[in-house]
Amino acid sequence: xxxxxxxxxxxxxxxxxxxxxxxxxxxxxxxxxxxxxxxxxxxxxxxxxxxxxxxxxxxxxxxxxxxxxxxxxxxxxxxxxxxxxxxxxxxxxxxxxxxxxxxxxxxxxxxxxxxxxxxxxxxxxxxxxxxxxxxxxxxxxxxxxxxxxxxxxxxxxxxxxxxxxxxxxxxxxxxxxxxxxxxxxxxxxxxxxxxxxxxxxxxxxxxxxxxxxxxxxxxxxxxxxxxxxxxxxxxxxxxxxxxxxxxxxxxxxxxxxxxxxxxxxxxxxxxxxxxxxxxxxxxxxxxxxxxxxxxxxxxxxxxxxxxxxxxxxxxxxxxxxxxxxxxxxxxx
Amino acid sequence: xxxxxxxxxxxxxxxxxxxxxxxxxxxxxxxxxxxxxxxxxxxxxxxxxxxxxxxxxxxxxxxxxxxxxxxxxxxxxxxxxxxxxxxxxxxxxxxxxxxxxxxxxxxxxxxxxxxxxxxxxxxxxxxxxxxxxxxxxxxxxxxxxxxxxxxxxxxxxxxxxxxxxxxxxxxxxxxxxxxxxxxxxxxxxxxxxxxxxxxxxxxxxxxxxxxxxxxxxxxxxxxxxxxxxxxxxxxxxxxxxxxxxxxxxxxxxxxxxxxxxxxxxxxxxxxxxxxxxxxxxxxxxxxxxxxxxxxxxxxxxxxxxxxxxxxxxxxxxxxxxxxxxxxxxxxx
Numbered sequence: 001x002x003x004x005x006x007x008x009x010x011x012x013x014x015x016x017x018x019x020x021x022x023x024x025x026x027x028x029x030x031x032x033x034x035x036x037x038x039x040x041x042x043x044x045x046x047x048x049x050x051x052x053x054x055x056x057x058x059x060x061x062x063x064x065x066x067x068x069x070x071x072x073x074x075x076x077x078x079x080x081x082x083x084x085x086x087x088x089x090x091x092x093x094x095x096x097x098x099x100x101x102x103x104x105x106x107x108x109x110x111x112x113x114x115x116x117x118x119x120x121x122x123x124x125x126x127x128x129x130x131x132x133x134x135x136x137x138x139x140x141x142x143x144x145x146x147x148x149x150x151x152x153x154x155x156x157x158x159x160x161x162x163x164x165x166x167x168x169x170x171x172x173x174x175x176x177x178x179x180x181x182x183x184x185x186x187x188x189x190x191x192x193x194x195x196x197x198x199x200x201x202x203x204x205x206x207x208x209x210x211x212x213x214x215x216x217x218x219x220x221x222x223x224x225x226x227x228x229x230x231x232x233x234x235x236x237x238x239x240x241x242x243x244x245x246x247x248x249x250x251x252x253x254x255x256x257x258x259x260x261x262x263x264x265x266x267x268x269x270x271x272x273x274x275x276x277x278x279x280x281x282x283x284x285x286x287x288x289x290x291x292x293x294x295x296x297x298x299x300x301x302x303x304x305x306x307x308x309x310x311x312x313x314x315x316x317x318x319x320x321x322x323x324x325x326x327x328x329x330x331x332x
Numbered sequence: 333x334x335x336x337x338x339x340x341x342x343x344x345x346x347x348x349x350x351x352x353x354x355x356x357x358x359x360x361x362x363x364x365x366x367x368x369x370x371x372x373x374x375x376x377x378x379x380x381x382x383x384x385x386x387x388x389x390x391x392x393x394x395x396x397x398x399x400x401x402x403x404x405x406x407x408x409x410x411x412x413x414x415x416x417x418x419x420x421x422x423x424x425x426x427x428x429x430x431x432x433x434x435x436x437x438x439x440x441x442x443x444x445x446x447x448x449x450x451x452x453x454x455x456x457x458x459x460x461x462x463x464x465x466x467x468x469x470x471x472x473x474x475x476x477x478x479x480x481x482x483x484x485x486x487x488x489x490x491x492x493x494x495x496x497x498x499x500x501x502x503x504x505x506x507x508x509x510x511x512x513x514x515x516x517x518x519x520x521x522x523x524x525x526x527x528x529x530x531x532x533x534x535x536x537x538x539x540x541x542x543x544x545x546x547x548x549x550x551x552x553x554x555x556x557x558x559x560x561x562x563x564x565x566x567x568x569x570x571x572x573x574x575x576x577x578x579x580x581x582x583x584x585x586x587x588x589x590x591x592x593x594x595x596x597x598x599x600x601x602x603x604x605x606x607x608x609x610x611x612x613x614x615x616x617x618x619x620x621x622x623x624x625x626x627x628x629x630x631x632x633x634x635x636x637x638x639x640x641x642x643x644x645x646x647x648x649x650x651x652x653x654x655x656x657x658x659x660x661x662x663x664x
Binding site: 144145148149151153155157195197199200201209210212214216220222224225226228230231232233234235239241242243244245246248260262263 | 476477480481483485487489527529531532533541542544546548552554556557558560562563564565566567571573574575576577578580592594595
């Protein structure tokens with residue numbers, strides 16, 4: 001039986017995710033309804049993707065009995081309340097990263113999911129790419145000896161984009177792009193670091209324009225990470241280095257198709273979307289991997305994905321909130 | 333008239349530097365003598381390179397009236413005393429990086445050079461590569477808008493090498509490899525950072541196995557740097573990112589031949605050495621650029637190179653010493 005999706009918000013990222021859902025066989029994924037605060041926008045989105053129902057409010061989506069799982073693609077500041085809304089209406093939830101804007105809010109969301117015994121996933125899509133999963137398998141298998149160091153960055157010039165500029169919209173670089181090198185680090189160095197050190201620059205609006213993090217883990221493992229909202233044409237990479245070898249995940253490291261393992265180049269093709277769909281972001285075809293993982297988990301009755309479980313969500317939010325605190329940013 | 337060189341120490345790095353000197357016309361560079369603490373080693377080196385004189389002590393080299401400039405290629409702990417020895421004997425000095433093991437010692441060396449009115453260069457060879465000088469020119473010319481961020485690393489698995497392992501030999505990663513991303517950063521972000529933040533891991537011997545630095549400069553500029561002595565096959569890069577574009581100096585970034593400027597690949601060939609010479613380190617042909625800069629400065633009567641002046645030497649040592657202090661390493 002197909003997995004029945006509701007799409008919450010008709011923005012750019014929802015477009016890309018839905019394009020992937022609508023490019024799989026109907027027996028696997030079905031989009032039942034889409035909701036936006038603006039009904040016309042929802043209708044337009046529904047027309048484009050041949051979705052049967054369009055709602056002008058998120059509550060209507062929550063009340064639709066045909067929906068099994070909701071994908072939340074709104075701006076950050078709605079992630080918490082919408083996750084809780086859908087969970088309280090008995091829907092499984094796949095919420096775009098970040099899980100919320102604060103550690104406390106994330107704890108609250110996860111508690112609701114636990115109480116309701118529903119599936120919840122922070123949609124860190126990078127972690128479902130077969131390339132990253134293969135790299136993790138190589139690292140775990142000792143192919144590079146003991147993994148000692150990671151280094152990575154994710155920079156997108158977005159300083160003038162409203163949702164990045166203003167704090168009330170969940171603005172700043174950490175929650176938008178800084179999270180990526182952190183969520184990749186957390187694939188390889190699990191749990192919480194022994195120490196978190198962060199430095200960055202804030203805008204006049206009080207959000208973080210850029211930041212650098214040093215995370216120290218047990219057994220001499222260290223992560224050196226950077227993100228920036230002011231620079232252009234950056235090469236966004238992620239490297240994992242060990243005592244016997246190194247692995248370089250090439251740009252775009254958050255949705256990669258190419259990796260260099262001990263000097264040898266390996267390519268990983270994406271699953272294309274139907275020709276009639278246009279994608280907003282690079283390699284958004286990669287949402288296929290995430291959507292298929294959700295389906296797999298739901299079929300197996302799991303409440304978490306092993307590739308991105310609730311503990312990971314909390315650990316990543318812990319790192320971000322500690323680093324933001326050091327930099328002088330608070331969303332609470 | 334040729335520049336007349338003395339070579340202090342007959343180790344691997346002196347081999348490579350001398351191979352470059354001996355591959356230029358005799359009218360440009362002449363190696364007059366070589367000295368090592370072991371006379372046999374000096375003789376062997378002299379035979380290999382057809383150097384007229386071999387000395388079994390550094391004092392003899394200092395006393396040789398035919399020598400104009402001495403290249404010091406010893407381990408770090410001798411850099412200070414030997415620089416002062418040669419300066420006090422009226423020789424110009426080109427001393428391998430680091431200038432010394434402490435900020436105070438470096439100040440002392442530079443003071444002697446100043447007093448004696450002699451040329452002194454900390455041999456940060458990377459800075460004389462035409463590739464880096466062109467990149468600096470592009471960055472200064474605004475080709476990437478305002479330069480906002482650099483990121484780089486230099487990792488070499490050397491944890492079991494004696495001179496890296498033991499503190500009494502000037503061991504640890506910072507002075508050996510960590511200095512490179514710092515000296516490259518200092519090409520683009522001049523002067524001292526507004527803040528220096530460092531974290532790393534120390535060995536049981538009390539030296540730094542690895543370290544990460546975050547340097548904040550004025551106008552929202554930030555450097556994110558890493559070095560490591562425990563990992564293998566690392567891709568050692570250096571990126572400069574600006575508001576209008578980015579530049580990636582590819583591995584090996586400390587002696588590079590390839591750079592990507594706003595997506596366009598540019599190559600920079602090296603000057604080969606004579607076929608009969610073997611080099612120990614990658615791209616050591618690049619010593620040609622440094623040697624030629626020294627000759628140019630001496631001919632012009634300069635006491636510093638504009639590409640690596642005494643202030644740069646002090647600023648780099650300032651960053652290293654502050655970072656080492658934060659990490660709990662002291663050589664004094």
